[in-house]
Amino acid sequence: MSSRRDLPPPPPPAHLREWLDESVVRADRARYLADLSHRSLGLGRLVLLWLVAALFAFGWTFVSMAVMTFESGRGAEYLFGGAFAVMGAAVLALAGYLFVRGARQERRVHQLLCAWVVAGRDPETDARLRAPGRGLVWLAASLTLGALGLWTAFTSAADAATVGEVAYFMGLGLILWITALLGLAKATTHHAWSLRTRPKPPAAPAPPRTRSARSTLAGI
Numbered sequence: 001m002s003s004r005r006d007l008p009p010p011p012p013p014a015h016l017r018e019w020l021d022e023s024v025v026r027a028d029r030a031r032y033l034a035d036l037s038h039r040s041l042g043l044g045r046l047v048l049l050w051l052v053a054a055l056f057a058f059g060w061t062f063v064s065m066a067v068m069t070f071e072s073g074r075g076a077e078y079l080f081g082g083a084f085a086v087m088g089a090a091v092l093a094l095a096g097y098l099f100v101r102g103a104r105q106e107r108r109v110h111q112l113l114c115a116w117v118v119a120g121r122d123p124e125t126d127a128r129l130r131a132p133g134r135g136l137v138w139l140a141a142s143l144t145l146g147a148l149g150l151w152t153a154f155t156s157a158a159d160a161a162t163v164g165e166v167a168y169f170m171g172l173g174l175i176l177w178i179t180a181l182l183g184l185a186k187a188t189t190h191h192a193w194s195l196r197t198r199p200k201p202p203a204a205p206a207p208p209r210t211r212s213a214r215s216t217l218a219g220i
Helices: 022-041 043-072 077-117 123-129 132-158 163-195 213-218
Strands: none
Touching: 022 043, 022 077, 022 123, 022 132, 022 163, 043 077, 043 132, 043 163, 077 163, 132 163
């Protein structure tokens, strides 16, 4: 069993699975797919995505405060503006690092999900992995966040009085909107992956072959 920090191993190659106990492979597949599914579409993953977005918003707030300070045109306040700019850049850099790290892990989780789902079939386990409820939560939350982001970017920015306020609201709305798009992409990707877990319909029997009249006459 893998730890919370370590990802499950990839499935053994097909030529090795033929020599392994089928029940063991099925049990490993069910356990690892359940772990990977929660890592990919769990509510904790949604909270982490929103926390990274909040960190981006926090850093953008410092940058906007720097712009507002520079707009005042007072010499003493340029020092505060520079400090705000440095803090904003540091927070944005940290948020970018966490985002890239999470994206790499998310890519690895998706690769393992696709690899394990074709390692066998278990209708009972696969039905639970589709998780339509969690997918709907991601979809509804992302749509709500996207609407809030669009409202912040356009409505709030239209009421702003200074360039710094416009930059703040436009940037904040963009962060919310991009986060919503990432959530929608996650829900869509999971739905596309869940289609691979559905049992394949049985192949239709081939129609019986009949001899044509020409071939029958040719054989006379």
